[in-house]
Amino acid sequence: MSARVWFVTGSSTGIGRATTELVLQKGDIVVATLRKPEVLADLTKQYGSDKLLVLKLDVAQAQEIKDTFAAAIKQFGRIDVVLNNAGYAVMAEVEGTPDDAARTMFEVNFWGAANVTREAVRVFRDVNRPVGGRLLQVSSAAGIRAPPTLGYYGAAKHALNGLTGAIAAEVSPDWNIKFTNIEPSLFRTPAIDQNVVSTPLHPAYAYTESPSARLRNMTPEFVQTMPEASEAASRIYRLSTLEDPPAHLPLGKAAVRIMRDTLTNALEDANKYGVWSDDLSM
Template identity: 55%
Template structure:
């Protein structure tokens, strides 16, 4: 490849991040793959020279580690073309069952960690790249649009991430040439699925027909159809090549169905109660 692109991929030890790292390298691009435990990528390091693959330690809950990664990218490659802001994890449990400290810890990763990566990305694209610009792909979730019973706080982290990213996009100067997309995957087969476990439970919610319990059963007996993650990352790579990418990319048939249902419900409620908004202005 005459002009390989430099990618930063967070959460590269498994799942979407690992497969994206492998795909980027196979395409002839350069991958900066980060993980809390970088030794998980030792096998990939053995296959590629340091000019093609740079593995760095990154815990996205540590702001100084995020800054250090971007400094290292500047020193090593001098530019950065695409960021796949992917690090995060899910946690099962009804809202009332989940301890506050566990929920806050997940917010530190899924919201604050991802947001700080996005902010450092924008700064780098604007101030270091010549000409300015770059692609930021934020891996959100279908639950960032429609919360799921049994994963309430995980849904909340993704809702928050969607909200701040939507505001960030509006704030950017178009002259900076920074393109941002929220990817909203449905249920894909990744190691994270297996790590959900039982999560947290509450005796008041022990009825088998309640959503949280149906959600648990679906994961444990393979009742949820899970899409092929390797095919998903191919679509995300294709997204990175679009000159005018969408702001949102729902990915997977279940994601499309969920988002369409949520949009339909919102529009129906707005239409049904539209009259309630009449006459609310101050009298003139």
Template identity: 50%
Template sequence: MSSARVWFITGASSGFGLEMARCALAHGDRVVATLRKPEVLNGFASNYSPEQLLVLRLDVSKPDEIKDAFAKAKATFDRIDVVFNNAGYAFAGEVEAVPDEPARALFDVIFWGAAHVSQEAVRFFRDENSPRGGRLIQNSATVGLAATPAIGFYCAAKHALEGLTETLSKELDPTWNIKISSVLPGGFVTEIIQKFEMLPQHPAYAEASNPATLIRKYFSSGMDKEGLKARWSDPVKGVQKIYELSLLQDPPLRLLLGKDANHYVGEYLAKLTKEIEQYAAWSDDLGHETD
């Protein structure tokens, strides 16, 4: 086990987090699986020895619990090689319809939770690991670049995480040997489907042709696992690609995961490119010359 890497995974109760834990363990690595309710993994954990798997309580919206979980991982395995920053959830609701309380709670997990895990991961890789270094992999979303109606605050939180991740990647000293990547999955058949909540619709957006209404209809019909398998990707295959990403010596900053992810972001980039070209001349006489 001395050559095995140590993974620190948030949101390991289900979905990508649990599948990533299974994948890493199957490859002979060791895993620190964190989640709000550790008892959820009692059955899963019984298949592995304490030398392979450590299950810890962690609510990423509480910074003290993040620091405590990293310290326990250090005490158990001495180092952490890969942090898979995955914890999150989503709900539907038009921007105008979402109250502050659920919107802020979402940001506390998806943005602030991920931000605090990222800060502690970088500090740990630099100051605790010997030799220095590690991989931080953010589990973001396609909508972190190409937004979708009816999930505006989820899109906003993922956009914020994308901005933070790119900035952080540019701040790191190369001698620290820390690599950062953001994975942007499209649709994958995970338990988030059953947990997905739709807030009451704002009446102004209730027309059948409204984009938010169409998205709501999509989420409310055919969202069972069997129905989605024909349209969405397999998370078991997805986490294998993330595992392969973790092995790359020169990983990309962003990995689009899924044909739909590549399609939607491609459309977004084409539209952005067109707008840049169409309006570039508006900046010609603003008093600044580029080098």
């Protein structure tokens, strides 16, 4: 396989950084985008400009997305894989989440990811020769079922999953574009601290055995039980090589359990209450 060109958003830390490092080690080319390019100074020294292009990108700025894709095309001529990874979480009860905090997060986690999605599809179809590409959407297990304190984060990831399903159904098979929603549970990474914004516990949820309070008190010992971000990266790279990739890829035992439980419960509801729709035309 000849070297592929990857476009990675949110490459400063976590899964984005780990995947960037692995892709370079595998001999592929990376366009690494992030808000602070100096964070990747060590990789810039290690790899030449023929292998690594580091670009400043705030995905909440739609024009910056177009500009970075254009710069990538100018240097490498095509983009084969887009890892749509940039994002952060707001940890707060639904009642306790300030509107501005939720809306700002949606600008990054949903609208930013949506604009990257649209530009990626355009490049795969209109620029690449031969046409085609892979769009790997870094969603979350919270996009399958949001836990307490991550309601708005989960809502943004649900929205991204829905958008991806729609555009995957819209594109022509002739464009050879393949989509996967990657839905990881927690992986051990500095991003857990750096990319999570917490608000004070809402007083109404300070009751005994509160799930919100329990999740907020994540211990260092619990964090150490999580798999490394490099483990997610290795599976993302493997996913990128599949001829027929899945529409959804839960990553982590907790993510697999959440998906199975959620789908099982939904099927039980459909089977139990499906008869309510028997006399409806559609």
